[in-house]
Amino acid sequence: MQDPITNAKRAAGEKAASFIRPGMIVGLGTGSTAYWAIQKIGALVKDGLDIQAIATSEASAALARELKIPLTTFAETQRLDIDIDGADEVSENLDVIKGGGGALLREKIVAYHSKQLIIIADEHKYVPTLGRFPLAVEVIPFGWEATGSKLQSLGCRPLLRAKGEEIFITDNGNYIIDCSFGTIKEPQLINDALHNIPGVVETGLFVQMADKVVLGYEDGTTEVREK
Structure with missing residues (x-):
């Protein structure tokens, strides 16, 4: 069952x-x-x-x-x-x-x-407001530490995704930084801000x-x- x-x-x-x-x-x-x-x-x-x-x-x-x-x-x-x-x-x-x-x-x-x-x-x-679930941001491996620091400046807590003891690698050969915002009241603004950071490939916000x-x-x- x-x-x-x-x-x-x-x-x-x-x-x-x-x-x-x-x-x-x-x-x-x-x-x-x-x-x-x-x-x-x-x-x-x-x-x-x-x-x-x-x-x-x-x-x-x-x-x-x-x-x-x-x-x-x-x-x-x-x-x-x-x-x-x-x-x-x-x-x-x-x-x-x-x-x-x-x-x-x-x-x-x-x-x-x-x-x-x-x-x-x-x-x-189904939730009233997005953000409780960490937002996945796909980034290129080069300079990911600096990219993550810029992500944090937007008000989130960034965490590089791991798979066991290794860094998680996407099907495209990139890394994912999971960003805990708590709440995302204006998803379009956050999405645009994330895309303005060099090194960010794509975000998990489907606005x-x-x-x-x-x-x-x-x-x-x-x-x-x-x-």
């Missing part, structure tokens, strides 16, 4: 997959909630759904290949019809923090080039990018919120 949180994640992922139509180019997100969406998409493909997909991480690409979901690349198409991805936090304004899984750069590229971004999350990720948010509840029901 699934635990209640997993049940909520699965419900959200499967509901989001219901928005996919034949012939679409689909963005495959990364993380524990996106996993369930990819599983459902794989089942739909097995039943005859004709789509192509672009994955936001090596892990999601491997899962897609395992499920026989046809993958394509930006060399073959520059526009996706729909992107389904998870979140670490979703605000009442539908602003989003992502990056807990370390795939924020590819996730934002895929989201930006999609006609529709559907964010999926369990009910506990007004989500078209739909599918919330999954522990009883297996879902709720769709739109802009």
